[in-house]
Amino acid sequence: MNNQRNLNVLRLTNLAMLTSISLVLLMLIHFPIFPATKFLEYDMADVPILLGTLAFGPAYGLILLIISSFFQWILISPEGMWVGFVMHVAASGMLVLSVGFARKILKNKASVIIGMVIGCILMTSLMIVLNLTLTVKFYHVPSQMVKDWMIPFIIPFNLIKSSVNCMITFFVFIPYEKLIKYYNGKM
Numbered sequence: 461m462n463n464q465r466n467l468n469v470l471r472l473t474n475l476a477m478l479t480s481i482s483l484v485l486l487m488l489i490h491f492p493i494f495p496a497t498k499f500l501e502y503d504m505a506d507v508p509i510l511l512g513t514l515a516f517g518p519a520y521g522l523i524l525l526i527i528s529s530f531f532q533w534i535l536i537s538p539e540g541m542w543v544g545f546v547m548h549v550a551a552s553g554m555l556v557l558s559v560g561f562a563r564k565i566l567k568n569k570a571s572v573i574i575g576m577v578i579g580c581i582l583m584t585s586l587m588i589v590l591n592l593t594l595t596v597k598f599y600h601v602p603s604q605m606v607k608d609w610m611i612p613f614i615i616p617f618n619l620i621k622s623s624v625n626c627m628i629t630f631f632v633f634i635p636y637e638k639l640i641k642y643y644n645g646k647m
Contacts, residue, residue, distance in 0.1 A: 471516055474640070475524055478508040482528040486536055493617055497609065500617045502624070505532065506552050510559055510629040514572065515640050518560025525549060525556050543598045547590045554586050555579035555622055572633070576626035584618040 486505040492498040509528055513521025526549055533545040555576075562575025591614055596603045606614070 471520070474515065475512055475520060478512045478524055479528050479531070482506075482508040482524075483531055483536065486532055493620055494613050497613045497617070500613060502617075502621050504625060504628065506555065506622075506625045507629050507632065509552065509556060510625065511633055511636055513556050513560040514563055514629070514633050515637065517564055518557050521556040521560045522553060525552055541598070543594050547587070547594060550590060551583045551587050551618070554582040555626075558582055559626075572630060576630065580619060580622040580626060583622045584615060587614065587618045 482505045485507065486503050490501045490503040492500060493502050494500060505528060506525075509521060509525045512524040529545050529548045529552070532548070533540060533542070537544055556579070558579030559572065559575040562571040562578070565571065566574075588610065591606050591610070592603070595601050595606055
């Protein structure tokens, strides 16, 4: 009983820490990938979310994503309104679920890579749909403009952002996983 409580405290502490790191990374590291579309900014906020997903599973990854996205919306990017929150949760949620379930089912590093590749493709695909619907309807960007930006900017941006975040996550997760296992062994 005491051991389980300690593990729950460790998990909760890690999730709070990862949420904080996600927000700090968002504030410190954000820049446009394409000068013509300064509103499409790369950020590393999904890296801690993916770390939490790999360490604790897809359900905790989604919780971490929702909490981080909510604070991001309220504290950092209020101009994105609720639409930005929904788009981030939906798109990054595809990545989180792909990575989380691949890890949970296959339980090896190759599965993490497979989940990341599938997640990047799903995230980018969903962002096509979300931009064609939500960006047009709620940000009042003309539909033709969104279509014109799709191939030169929106699709490459989402592929680059998700791929870079996945690569960073993969290499950071190796020592992070050892640390989690070490503390789990101490409980």
